[in-house]
Amino acid sequence: MWHGWGYARAHRDEFEARRAAIQDVARRQLAAYRIFVADPAAGGGDPRLRERLEAAIMDALSEQPPPLCDLPDRGTFQARRRRGEPPVLVRSACSSLLHGLPATLLV
Template identity: 40%
Template sequence: MIKPLNWTGPYSWPGFEETNKLAPLPEQKGVYLQTFEFSGGYLIYAAGITRRLFKARFKEHSRSYLNGEYNVLDMLSIKNGIRNEHWHGWDYARNHRDEYERRRSDLSPLINDQLANFRLFVVDLGDEKRIHERVESAVMNVLYQQLPPISTIPDKGMFLSKKKDFEDTIIVENKCNEILWGLPRLLYL
């Protein structure tokens, strides 16, 4: 049996609805895609899950961006399918707090530009935790296996919880009114 995944969006990053004229995120939880506009569709930067409402999770994401914990990308490059970073977050950021603090005033407008340029897509999968984890993992892993720019825009090194050997394979069919580059019609979880 094939389970449909009805992706809705694009939605705005919370707090940027007036800037980008997109609808706010729905009041739900589940799986989301952070994307950027590209070539008549959307390049996926990251898939994520939340067991809290999307708005609560994205408030945490905003705080992490503004604290230098996440990567800050060059938006002009992204629009051309090229990944260039103004700031590398994650482990680098943890070990270079002083550098971030020195550059904070220059990086803050770039961070806000990135948040304003994100286009979010969401899918409601109910409350089944493992399905959320397996969808997130399958999306990211299928992106990593494709040609650039689909494979080069997403962050690498995410903690992903793929199908375990004892779990049955689940087939999902991705449906969306927009083009999500690199997201196949069928995913095997």
């Protein structure tokens, strides 16, 4: 629908002409978003577990077919499990279908 604000800066007239349609699509997309949270105290409050889980989620999405593989930003730093860190099996208790993510992740 729209290429983002970098494109918009160079094509402001096109954005203004299509503003209502772009805003309508953006509102519908935002209304469809769901935010999922995890207990930061899980895993004994180890900050590395959160970092490892974030990396495992990004890796799982990156391995999916399009369009899911295009969701993660490219070139971001991922703090995957290091040598010597024991693997942790993370199981989702979410009742919603999370496209592109397995019910369990080894992080």
